[in-house]
Amino acid sequence: MTNSKSGNKTSVIRxxxxxxxxxxxxxxxxxxxNREVFGKCNNPNYHGxxxxxxxxxxxxxxxxxxxVMDIKELSDIINSQVLDRFDHRNLNLDVVEFEHLxxxxxxxxxxxxxxxxxxxxxxxxxxxxxxxxxxxxxEYPA
Amino acid sequence: MTNSKSGNKTSVIRxxxxxxxxxxxxxxxxxxxNREVFGKCNNPNYHGxxxxxxxxxxxxxxxxxxxVMDIKELSDIINSQVLDRFDHRNLNLDVVEFEHLxxxxxxxxxxxxxxxxxxxxxxxxxxxxxxxxxxxxxEYPA
Amino acid sequence: MTNSKSGNKTSVIRxxxxxxxxxxxxxxxxxxxNREVFGKCNNPNYHGxxxxxxxxxxxxxxxxxxxVMDIKELSDIINSQVLDRFDHRNLNLDVVEFEHLxxxxxxxxxxxxxxxxxxxxxxxxxxxxxxxxxxxxxEYPA
Amino acid sequence: MTNSKSGNKTSVIRxxxxxxxxxxxxxxxxxxxNREVFGKCNNPNYHGxxxxxxxxxxxxxxxxxxxVMDIKELSDIINSQVLDRFDHRNLNLDVVEFEHLxxxxxxxxxxxxxxxxxxxxxxxxxxxxxxxxxxxxxEYPA
Amino acid sequence: MTNSKSGNKTSVIRxxxxxxxxxxxxxxxxxxxNREVFGKCNNPNYHGxxxxxxxxxxxxxxxxxxxVMDIKELSDIINSQVLDRFDHRNLNLDVVEFEHLxxxxxxxxxxxxxxxxxxxxxxxxxxxxxxxxxxxxxEYPA
Amino acid sequence: MTNSKSGNKTSVIRxxxxxxxxxxxxxxxxxxxNREVFGKCNNPNYHGxxxxxxxxxxxxxxxxxxxVMDIKELSDIINSQVLDRFDHRNLNLDVVEFEHLxxxxxxxxxxxxxxxxxxxxxxxxxxxxxxxxxxxxxEYPA
Numbered sequence: 001m002t003n004s005k006s007g008n009k010t011s012v013i014r015x016x017x018x019x020x021x022x023x024x025x026x027x028x029x030x031x032x033x034n035r036e037v038f039g040k041c042n043n044p045n046y047h048g049x050x051x052x053x054x055x056x057x058x059x060x061x062x063x064x065x066x067x068v069m070d071i072k073e074l075s076d077i078i079n080s081q082v083l084d085r086f087d088h089r090n091l092n093l094d095v096v097e098f099e100h101l102x103x104x105x106x107x108x109x110x111x112x113x114x115x116x117x118x119x120x121x122x123x124x125x126x127x128x129x130x131x132x133x134x135x136x137x138x139e140y141p142a
Numbered sequence: 143m144t145n146s147k148s149g150n151k152t153s154v155i156r157x158x159x160x161x162x163x164x165x166x167x168x169x170x171x172x173x174x175x176n177r178e179v180f181g182k183c184n185n186p187n188y189h190g191x192x193x194x195x196x197x198x199x200x201x202x203x204x205x206x207x208x209x210v211m212d213i214k215e216l217s218d219i220i221n222s223q224v225l226d227r228f229d230h231r232n233l234n235l236d237v238v239e240f241e242h243l244x245x246x247x248x249x250x251x252x253x254x255x256x257x258x259x260x261x262x263x264x265x266x267x268x269x270x271x272x273x274x275x276x277x278x279x280x281e282y283p284a
Numbered sequence: 285m286t287n288s289k290s291g292n293k294t295s296v297i298r299x300x301x302x303x304x305x306x307x308x309x310x311x312x313x314x315x316x317x318n319r320e321v322f323g324k325c326n327n328p329n330y331h332g333x334x335x336x337x338x339x340x341x342x343x344x345x346x347x348x349x350x351x352v353m354d355i356k357e358l359s360d361i362i363n364s365q366v367l368d369r370f371d372h373r374n375l376n377l378d379v380v381e382f383e384h385l386x387x388x389x390x391x392x393x394x395x396x397x398x399x400x401x402x403x404x405x406x407x408x409x410x411x412x413x414x415x416x417x418x419x420x421x422x423e424y425p426a
Numbered sequence: 427m428t429n430s431k432s433g434n435k436t437s438v439i440r441x442x443x444x445x446x447x448x449x450x451x452x453x454x455x456x457x458x459x460n461r462e463v464f465g466k467c468n469n470p471n472y473h474g475x476x477x478x479x480x481x482x483x484x485x486x487x488x489x490x491x492x493x494v495m496d497i498k499e500l501s502d503i504i505n506s507q508v509l510d511r512f513d514h515r516n517l518n519l520d521v522v523e524f525e526h527l528x529x530x531x532x533x534x535x536x537x538x539x540x541x542x543x544x545x546x547x548x549x550x551x552x553x554x555x556x557x558x559x560x561x562x563x564x565e566y567p568a
Numbered sequence: 569m570t571n572s573k574s575g576n577k578t579s580v581i582r583x584x585x586x587x588x589x590x591x592x593x594x595x596x597x598x599x600x601x602n603r604e605v606f607g608k609c610n611n612p613n614y615h616g617x618x619x620x621x622x623x624x625x626x627x628x629x630x631x632x633x634x635x636v637m638d639i640k641e642l643s644d645i646i647n648s649q650v651l652d653r654f655d656h657r658n659l660n661l662d663v664v665e666f667e668h669l670x671x672x673x674x675x676x677x678x679x680x681x682x683x684x685x686x687x688x689x690x691x692x693x694x695x696x697x698x699x700x701x702x703x704x705x706x707e708y709p710a
Numbered sequence: 711m712t713n714s715k716s717g718n719k720t721s722v723i724r725x726x727x728x729x730x731x732x733x734x735x736x737x738x739x740x741x742x743x744n745r746e747v748f749g750k751c752n753n754p755n756y757h758g759x760x761x762x763x764x765x766x767x768x769x770x771x772x773x774x775x776x777x778v779m780d781i782k783e784l785s786d787i788i789n790s791q792v793l794d795r796f797d798h799r800n801l802n803l804d805v806v807e808f809e810h811l812x813x814x815x816x817x818x819x820x821x822x823x824x825x826x827x828x829x830x831x832x833x834x835x836x837x838x839x840x841x842x843x844x845x846x847x848x849e850y851p852a
Contacts, residue, residue, distance in 0.1 A: 010677065010706055010707065012705075014703065019474060021474040039214065040513065040514035041514060043516070045447070045515070045520050047515060047516065049474055061678075066674055093471040106208055107208045109152065110152070134476075137155050139155070140150065162331055162332060163329070163331050164332070168632060179638075187305070187373070187377040189304055190332005190333055191334050192333050192334045192417050229324065232329035232331065243634070246633070248578045248634055248635060275303065276334075276583065279580075279581050280578055283575075284576065284578055294816045297847050297848065300845075312490075340849075351814055356749065386492035390436045393436065409852075420497050421438075424437075425435065426551075452774060452775070530775070532777060535720065536720070560725065562722075565723070565766075567717075587759055587843065588758060589756040589757050613800035615729050616729060616756070617729055656750035656757040658755035658757065701760050
């Protein structure tokens with residue numbers, strides 16, 4: 001029995017976590033409009049979340065290892081590209097990618113995708129699932 | 143860095159809960175056949191579940207807000223369209239949509255999809271994931 | 285190294301599940317008072333839950349087996365004493381213990397304790413933890 | 427069958443959530459010592475968490491209701507005493523109780539206990555369990 | 569209201585569990601290379617996991633039953649085809665399919681897919697999601 | 711507001727994980743009796759689990775730090791005393807403490823307690839909660 005390139009692709013998913021502060025704001029709007037649109041998430045002193053991050057890599061299984069990708073290597077890349085920049089940080093103040101980008105869950109997922117794409121081979125597909133809370137989460141690309 | 147309509151779509155997912163009683167029955171069958179097919183779920187006095195509902199909306203991120211859709215608005219729509227009708231109810235007796243439709247998880251997901259479609263723009267895609275128990279769940283559309 | 289009766293007691297916990305319908309009602313009150321006190325839980329057509337049940341048995345470890353109690357045997361007792369009576373049932377209509385007892389989580393936990401006590405040795409302590417929902421649960425005895 | 431004051435006490439537990447930013451700091455120490463002791467949690471721009479809060483109330487079951495305490499009322503008290511002050515806030519800057527108290531999980535649990543005690547009868551016991559992350563949590567009183 | 573073959577397909581998912589020992593090894597490599605590639609997972613005395621298995625079946629809802637497939641029947645097939653062979657076993661030593669196939673999560677998911685395909689109609693689609701730990705999981709086919 | 715030694719104790723809990731193989735056996739019994747008592751857990755080729763470990767430390771809060779104990783230090787101790795010995799190992803073959811002790815969940819919890827006690831001050835209380843599966847777990851001391 002073999003499970004190789006003649007067959008279907010397989011996905012491997014690694015889950016990581018980070019804790020961060022943020023606030024939502026559109027700098028082109030006045031305070032009243034920002035409060036109307038973003039509500040409690042617009043608090044100028046910030047609030048925060050435990051973000052759960054699922055990174056999915058899809059490709060063919062290497063018959064030598066039985067892996068799509070070594071999940072330990074995937075974890076290391078997520079740690080150096082994402083967690084070292086985001087964990088225990090203020091996304092608005094400490095992370096350069098959000099200097100001009102509102103740190104909504106949608107935009108954070110997009111930034112994580114871009115940061116990981118720099119280090120993960122184009123031979124595999126990449127998807128991001130980001131939980132802002134257990135009841136609110138996003139996927140990029142859809 | 144921007145994350146706009148020239149790129150990929152993003153999905154946002156909101157999780158809600160409701161508790162309901164139901165029983166499974168095909169009124170065209172006799173009691174024996176109903177018991178054979180539906181087993182314990184055919185109990186004439188009903189049983190019940192804590193239903194976990196995930197609603198996924200897929201579209202482009204609005205560059206003004208950083209949102210595909212305001213998740214607070216999505217939650218409000220789920221509450222008024224679904225939870226106000228289903229929560230702490232008997233699906234067979236109290237919910238008009240199941241007057242002639244067996245309230246299996248498959249059919250409940252389909253009804254929820256239709257109820258939400260009335261209020262959610264066709265510009266975005268909509269998917270329903272419904273957990274009847276942590277070990278039994280459905281997705282519509284697949 | 286040994287872990288025996290000269291030392292401390294150990295607890296073993298088994299988790300089981302059942303799905304049931306119920307409604308809350310005090311038959312000595314009129315409908316208005318029942319609705320005021322029990323709210324949505326008073327719906328005359330019932331609603332339901334996935335109940336998660338944790339049964340904790342505390343005693344000394346038997347040096348022959350390394351067990352406080354065989355957890356397979358504990359599971360069998362919970363199944364025959366509790367799940368065979370409660371699962372996929374209407375607690376108000378189908379379970380004799382609630383003929384004159386309001387099936388609140390507190391009272392269901394108490395009834396489960398009594399049913400299990402009939403079959404579990406007095407040499408060990410017994411505690412019940414019952415989740416009506418992931419956000420509402422009870423413990424008996426406290 | 428009755429479950430009343432002649433028997434054992436029962437506990438009821440309600441789970442609520444809030445999201446907040448914080449940083450750990452002892453103002454009597456210099457920056458170097460604060461960084462040594464509190465590490466990443468000392469980030470001057472704050473970080474944040476999804477806090478899961480379990481409030482346990484222990485007492486006798488009221489035979490009229492079958493409740494130790496109406497869990498809806500308990501939820502309302504937690505919302506007005508705790509969530510309205512803490513949710514989507516910066517604990518250090520926005521919450522007066524932490525003006526001179528380091529917002530560690532231990533101290534947050536203690537403050538929550540005090541805020542709830544003002545509104546919950548001394549006839550019942552009160553315990554707080556606070557998850558800062560799924561892997562770090564505290565209980566007060568022990 | 570009907571939910572039939574003229575519309576979209578629906579997926580039903582059943583979750584099952586098994587506990588097994590395994591080790592990762594490529595017999596064509598020497599010990600040093602195996603340790604380099606597989607790390608702790610190459611321990612010659614084995615280690616183990618609680619595997620969570622999600623089986624997704626996708627098709628049209630049968631208007632007679634309201635089911636895509638009877639989930640009780642799906643559970644029975646998973647038990648006889650997978651759990652009876654894998655649960656409380658050593659995958660390397662006790663399961664013939666891994667005699668010449670490295671039991672990585674990717675390969676286990678593939679073997680489970682093949683074992684279930686023998687018993688599940690080609691009229692429905694089949695997907696496997698296998699959790700080796702809560703933080704490492706795979707999907708086949710992608 | 712202060713939370714110091716004049717008041718109640720607080721507990722802090724840290725969760726860690728390890729994956730291990732084991733089998734249950736009493737070497738004083740013959741094969742038939744071992745199979746009767748331990749069932750599938752007696753498989754001579756071993757099976758395995760993802761063990762979830764909760765370590766609870768109870769004491770007074772230090773007013774300088776707001777900590778009962780630095781949870782980072784607690785995590786380090788659990789890693790060096792427990793995970794470095796147990797993770798990705800065969801408990802029966804690789805861990806000296808189980809050379810003459812059956813590795814039931816009860817006995818593993820007891821061994822973990824003893825290993826941690828060597829490094830954790832007697833000024834605080836220590837409790838172990840060990841999940842063998844999400845449905846089977848133990849606590850020591852009770």
